[in-house]
Amino acid sequence: MRLESTPELDAFRNKVRAFVAEHAPGVKRHAGVRAPEPELMPAIREWTAKLYEAGFLGIDWPERYGGRPDAHPLESFVVAEEIARARTWAPVGAASLASAALIEFGTEEQRSLYLPRIRKCQDVWCQLFSEPEAGSDLASLRTRARREGDVFVVDGQKVWTTNGQHADLGYLLARTDPDAPKHKGITAFVVDMRSPGVEVRPLREITGTTDFNEVFLDGVRVPAGNVIGSVNDGWRVAMSSLGHERSGVAARGVELFGVLDDLMRLAGDREADEIGELAARVQVNAAMIGLAQSRMLAGTEGVADALLGKIFFSELNHDLVEFGVGLQGTDGLLVEGDPEAVAGGWWQDAYLYARAFTIAGGANEILRTQVAERGLGMPRG
Structure with missing residues (x-):
């Protein structure tokens, strides 16, 4: 696997990072794929429209709808990573999924109606x-x-x-x-x-x-x-659009490095062996993301790549936040909002939410069966 940055991609990353620092609507309060409070929606809509206007979203769209045909294939991953690094809001909703379906299968009338509205975040x-x-x-x-x-x-x-x-x-x-x-x-x-x-x-x-x-x-x-x-023919439409949902995977690696940094500060000099094991798994998760990106660029993606990545990430994320709660001893029983809770109860909320990652997008038990059948060619049980 070779997945090295380029000067052009580094310059793009710096541009995105500066843009996020200037325009992002603040730090997310909770971990995971969460819905914002209603009062946050106007700011998130404005933020999303700015990302499209700056050319950071919809990069792979047709040029006539705002895409850039000369863009590096990894630019969308860079944007997702920098949003995750800032721990701010990614665009909410399923517009990226819907736009992929409309671009590939929609009528010209549908594209002309919905795609400009997506870019302005007029529709969630x-x-x-x-x-x-x-x-x-x-x-x-x-x-x-x-x-x-x-x-x-x-x-x-x-x-x-x-x-x-x-x-x-x-x-x-x-x-x-x-x-x-x-x-x-x-x-x-x-x-x-x-x-x-x-x-x-x-x-x-x-x-x-x-x-x-x-x-x-x-x-x-x-x-x-x-x-x-x-x-x-909706099954084909849905499966094709789901296949375009890749950039969020890149954000997962950055998110886990952030959780690991917080965990190390929480642990101090304690539990070095356990922290080391978790740190190694975070590095493996990043390597799996890099491998998936490398295969994407080479056109050699395997049917099990995304499935294995989701399984590994979701179970590692759970273990990280569970360990963080455990480090707090009896204070781990406190809840979000308790004035005595570490980090305002962020760890408790993240732990309660962590199981959602093992279910959303397909329960891990089901995905393991799919890896066996589709990736390894094993007979159906």
């Missing part, structure tokens, strides 16, 4: 994929969309919808042919979250915050012009 998007019985096995989704003239009428329930309470638009998967095999007969839609029949119910989590939501769709009328791609 949410991802309406997962359901109560279709999470890791997404193709089992049951939300139905039946055609009635020029509209589709949608009925069903989605869950684990991050930022659903802030979203203007949703990137929806619904079943349009119930008789087709489960990976067929699914269609992708743009749905207006203010439509009659859309109800967003926040889910209060063990952390005490509300990051996820249930979304109920009761007779929601979606114009046929809001289909992304072709009817009954």
